[in-house]
Amino acid sequence: KGERLLALLQILDRAEIPVKALDDALRRAELTPLEAQRAIELITAAGEAYASVGAFLPSRLPTDDHPVPRYTSFGDVVRPFVDTSPHREGWLTLLRHCAEVGTRRTPTQRWRTRIRELATDVPLEPVAGWMTIELAWTGPGSRSGDLEPTRTLVRGLVWALADRGDLAADLGRFAERCLRKNDIWGEKLGNTVLDVLAELPDQAGVAQLSRLKSKVRTTPSRRALHAALETAATRAGLTGEELEEAAVPRFGLVDGQREQPVAGFVARLTCDPPALTWIDAKGKALRSVPAAVKRDAPDALAALQAELKELRSTLTTQRHRLQRLWLQDRSIGPEAFQARYLDHPLVGPMTRRLIWETASGTLLLGDTTDEAMRLWHPATGAEDALLVWRDRLEELEIEQPFPQLWRPVYALQPERFAGRTCDQRQLAELAKHRGWGFPLAGHHGTPDPPGKVFGDTVVRLWLEGDEPNIPYDRVRLVGMDIDAELSPVHASELMYELDVMTAISRRSEDEGALGPLGRARLAVLERALGRIRLDAHIDDPWLVVGERRIHIGSGLAQGEPVKPTAASRTKAKAVFLPHDDPTLVEILALAFTLS
Template sequence: MADALPGVLTDPPWRVWDAPDPVIVKGLKPPPSKIVWEDGEREKWAPGPGPAPETDWDDAVRQQRDGRLWRSVELFTWGPEDDVRPLLATWKPDIGRSGLGVDAVLARFGLDALAPVLHAAKDSPENAGGTLLPVLDGKAARIVSGWLASGGEDAGIAHAWLTRHGADAVPYLLPDALGARESLRAKAALALRLIAAERSPEAVVDAAGRHAAAVAPLLADVPRVDPGDPWAVALLDPPRIGGWLDPATLPAVALRGGGIVPLEANAHIATMLAMSGDDVFPGLSDVHDACDPPSLAAFAWAIFERWRTGGAPTADAWALTTLGIWGDDDTVRRLTPILRAWPGQAMHHRAVQGLDVLAAMGTETALVHLDGIARKVKFGGLRDAARAKIAQVARHLGLTGEQLADRLVPRFGLDASGTLTLDYGPRRFTVGFDEQLKPYVTDDDGKLRKSLPKPGAKDDPSLAPAAYQRYADLKKDVRAIASVQLGRLEAAMLNGRRWSAADWRDHIAGHPLIWHLARRLVWTSGGTAVRLAEDRTLADVDDKTVTLPDGAEIALPHPIHLGDDLPTWTELFADYEILQPFPQLARPVHAFASDEAASWHLPRFEGAEVPMGRLLALDKHGWERGRPQDNGTQNWLEYRSGSVYVVISLFSGIQVGMPYGRDTDRLTHVWITERPHRFPPKDGTGHTFAELDPVTASEVLAHLTSLTG
């Protein structure tokens, strides 16, 4: 079995290093600072053409001396050299505010610009860290060592600095590596070990000169790595697994060819997972190739659960991101409810990390659940983050968010008729779906059963349990997406979404699950209303076949758009006993009275006392609560239509965290504006309800009528 194990589990390439007893050299100073340019580098960094000649540099210099200059980088980049050079020593550039870098200043003034360059690099490493690359200096070495040890995004700059200077950097690291401050010693020692791993321990010892004997123990058991290897630091200083996890107690990982990974190798797997971030440690691909994927998914989930029960320490959040490496569809089903609940437990940031995990999995099921969070979760911050993540995925694929959502609806192995046959051996059952996508079961004779029976003694011992489990998974999966798909189609009706003929055929009419909804709705194309018949052809209100041209578009009409044909369609669906998945034909249609359409507020609803339950239910119809005020109260609800909002102002408001704290509330104002808040202006907003399109007007009035009725 040892032959079946990947080498990374029998001889891991990293070394766990314990620092030796420190050798402290007091008073050690770094050599004089210098700048080491690569060929053509200084010329490349040098300032380009400056601002317009009429720039008042004298005034800029005065402002800089007084601490009032806003864009000081410009002064030091292009200002008069004799006036500017004396100001460098006390200049502390604000890189984020200026939008410019200090690389040109370093190229222009050399070591005279060292102080501001060090300040900028430390203050804004993401913007100015690269400016340290040519600088050999004791303070620069300390900054770089800190970046390297942090393991964050800045570690890459530190690695580049150390690779670039190699043994020449050693004297600048020695004061900290042999100094009295323990935290600085550990960081500088790691930097020395990296140089030794990329060059050689002998090169570092030689560069240490008379302190060679003190440095040599710091380089014990250093592995050889290629210069610039992005995993070099991880191999030199692998992460320590927290006390919340004992790898030996994790579930055994099965090998693809039979047998299991020895429990002592669990620690190596966990270490590689802990090393991984945005990039996955290469050795994990060897583990994946050698091991059973469901077993790896179970291993990852066990780590995640130990982390949760161990207090979910932030430093070990890799236990969550691990699910994105080896998680499967069952992982998605278990993780999603946790993500949905976390914001309510003051763990919003962790929930957002979980969205990244779903996106990293990238499976159809993972993206479906991510899309579900984007559409329906009670925590607005998480919902917005999920929408942004879905939009990012869609952009990467060259699609709109809705087009991506169409493509994400799983087919669940359903046949062309949208059903699933479950084989028990001597008997078979068929699963179908109703207008709410709730599954139902019929037997071989077509008789409706209350539920799928459990396997019996006469059933096939392998087929029947597998079929029964498949049905259980199907119910769970369809239930997770049903309300989302119903909501998507209803929203498409309200916002006038149109599908191309090809997309509609592939993802609506031709989808084995969504077609159960599509055939229960009225569609329009080219001004003609149609329905999807049982044979997947289109028929008009007179039941005549209609052909959908390839270049056509098709939409879901609001009853407003069906005009005089609405009663006929209603009667036809009643005759065929077609139940709709949401109100379309029977949807109430409302319109503003002429005086209301010309007004900016609606007096007939103002002052109404409404039940809190109805008020909170508006969330389901596209209304959003206003920003919580200082007392934690949401004092209005808003409904967006283009660039304007319909706003309901509340007398008491909704208490965050205790929305049902009172039985009723009162509507003080109902108004239209482009800037929603609690109180409308006394002299109007400059907008009227006539600006709303007929569908939005009807829906808003329906909501208000239901709320106050």
């Protein structure tokens, strides 16, 4: 019967019968699963001459009762796994139930109760690996529309993991991937993952939701992320900010490190700095992963390397969160400060390198009292106190996790960014990374200017120009309250963000006078030159090395292009700097090369 069907389809195709006729013929074909599979194999083997037939045939023919759809990259991996698993019947039952998850954003309680029961019959760890598959159609022709059954199935699988806090990192990575623009897994599936992260036990998914704040770009996805965080906070009886503080993972670290025996060696995981070090039986630290570990314990090695990657990502997230404290204008109670900040294995090392202010106005470094604490901002301090703290941290060689003592202080002033022309797309990416809503403008402009909330005030940017280049014109403040105005800290942080974003996205480098950002770098450079052997001096806004000059704002050398040598980069990285500044490191590397 399969051969006769193939012959019929070939005749119809040669006669250029409309697709509807072929479609009707397939619908009337009553084939058993084996006959249908044979027909599919025959038509696939017919080659490119009948690609128009193969392009739509598989979905019309009955195949089998397997819940995982054929002809997708997902099915190509999952079907063989399920069919050869000792838990085959359990997997098939669970997958059939997953396929019935429905279209509602949150499945029914009855469906969820059943999926919890079924999830106890199979080991769910392989699902984490399935979420790394690039979804694609692998059958004949192009069938992207037939990927929806697979997406529905995966939605059900994601909900099956709602009690697996140990898989939070895998779910977080899958959410980030789904929420990327134009990803074929789709935003709908990504929003499902956010909902599941919010429901994981012991707030295991909150750290992932917090990390995604700097990854998610589109406005709908940001709203879904905010809603997921609010859901998790409500379940925990905390505010969103308190929940993010309380849910920072500890990675099993004690005194900043954790040791684990692996294949006769000891793996030491540390967070300050984040590293994975291998120790042999004599207690000697090795330069690379031992060959015995690679050979005898590849799974343990892969798990440790994945954990190190997650630890680094978490540290970056926490640096961003600490800086958001300035915008939240929050005070932290003494007990919460001790437990969630000073004593936390990840947040603690960063906390102890920052200046904190008590409710009575006392400034502390790495200490606490019985008063509420807030992160101190230089916009609220006196110049003489700032200089004293700079000297103290420099003497102790304490590198801050982000600029605090050396943070430029700005005041609102007219035409601060006059004349700056920025690449719109790069500016938009930088802005979205910092929480701005930034719709791209075309030749006819945009009805919704970029904006962000600072305190009780909505700040909107008014830009002029043709895509892709936008001359940065002016910043307007749109108050939620008619009398609302920005505090000195919020005003300074607003201008700091705009200065950083426009400096990075500028279409041409500025070699004029230094702004606050450049002047802060100049002050750090002046101190560094006093501690190192380098034949150079500062002639504002330049660092002069022999007959060459390097602009302190842009980091570019005048004259013929010059590339720092590897030895110069090593020397530059060895210079103590009070905070991480890649541009300043590049300036020092250029200076060492030219000297």
